[in-house]
Amino acid sequence: MTVERNIDGLRGNAQRKRQEAFEKVEQGIQKLIKEQKVINFNTVAKASGLSKAWLYKEPEIKARIEHLRENNSKTKEIPPKQRSSDASKDAIIKTLKERIKRVEAENRGLRDQHEAIYGRILQASEIEHRLERLEAENTKLKKELEECLSRSTKPLELEKSTFTTIPTKGSKGEISSTIRDELAALGIKLTSPLASKIRDSTEEIVLTAIEALKEQLQHGPVRRPGGWLSSAIDDAWQPNQPLGEETHVADTFSQWYGLAREFGIVIGSRKDDDGSIWVQENTGHWFPFEQFSSKWTFEYLRSKKIK
Numbered sequence: 001m002t003v004e005r006n007i008d009g010l011r012g013n014a015q016r017k018r019q020e021a022f023e024k025v026e027q028g029i030q031k032l033i034k035e036q037k038v039i040n041f042n043t044v045a046k047a048s049g050l051s052k053a054w055l056y057k058e059p060e061i062k063a064r065i066e067h068l069r070e071n072n073s074k075t076k077e078i079p080p081k082q083r084s085s086d087a088s089k090d091a092i093i094k095t096l097k098e099r100i101k102r103v104e105a106e107n108r109g110l111r112d113q114h115e116a117i118y119g120r121i122l123q124a125s126e127i128e129h130r131l132e133r134l135e136a137e138n139t140k141l142k143k144e145l146e147e148c149l150s151r152s153t154k155p156l157e158l159e160k161s162t163f164t165t166i167p168t169k170g171s172k173g174e175i176s177s178t179i180r181d182e183l184a185a186l187g188i189k190l191t192s193p194l195a196s197k198i199r200d201s202t203e204e205i206v207l208t209a210i211e212a213l214k215e216q217l218q219h220g221p222v223r224r225p226g227g228w229l230s231s232a233i234d235d236a237w238q239p240n241q242p243l244g245e246e247t248h249v250a251d252t253f254s255q256w257y258g259l260a261r262e263f264g265i266v267i268g269s270r271k272d273d274d275g276s277i278w279v280q281e282n283t284g285h286w287f288p289f290e291q292f293s294s295k296w297t298f299e300y301l302r303s304k305k306i307k
Helices: 001-032 041-047 052-057 058-077 078-151 176-185 194-200 203-219 227-237 246-262 289-295 298-306
Strands: 266-271 277-281 285-287
Touching: 001 041, 001 058, 041 052, 041 246, 058 277, 176 203, 176 277, 194 227, 194 246, 203 227, 227 266, 246 277, 246 298, 266 289, 277 289, 277 298
Parallel strands: none
Antiparallel strands: 266 277, 277 285
């Protein structure tokens, strides 16, 4: 009875150890699968801690390891042609990516050049339109200037009704009877330019200029006394002012000034302390007489007057 009990105990113990070994094998196999390692008798024996001989001895274990080894070998092994094909595809993909980068960079450069060229074209077009407008405006101004010079208009006379006459000695406006008598005594005709000049000045300045003319007549004859008097009024000459070569200059200026004022080129004149004569352009700006008369010469104005 005692012997039978020992045999049953040994048999149960061996069965338990065998089952534990099966569990160790399964745990080892699962570990290898999880870690994606090669499965064969060596790796399973090492992972489970069992001997290869035991693994070969157990038919179920042997069959399972062989099955897993075969499947694992098929999964891992890549045919040489496939490996070559994959490498070729990778190289092609890399080449295409690099080519795409180069094309994109080239496109960006061409786009920048296109924008720059288009901007220059717009700028050139704008400048061209502006030049056309300026040329048209220049042509128009030239035409207006030619028409202005070609017209032989009479000097504009302000209507007497537009002035408020204050009959005082130093006021501007009407020509007093005193001035008319002085002019008649000197034999000076009251022309429209001279009358306008007298109206634009005070009676005191006009009478002083007449006295200066009388003094000059005492030294000798004066050519065109009306023009001389006009210059004397403009420059406020005094009777005791020494006259020498200025007589010729004043006479020349008076002739030129009469025509320039008639055409509306100048609107006034003055004489500085140093004796220089200035004329006021119709724009309101002042210029030296010599400089201005070189632009609008007496011969040119006279030719326009004749026409």
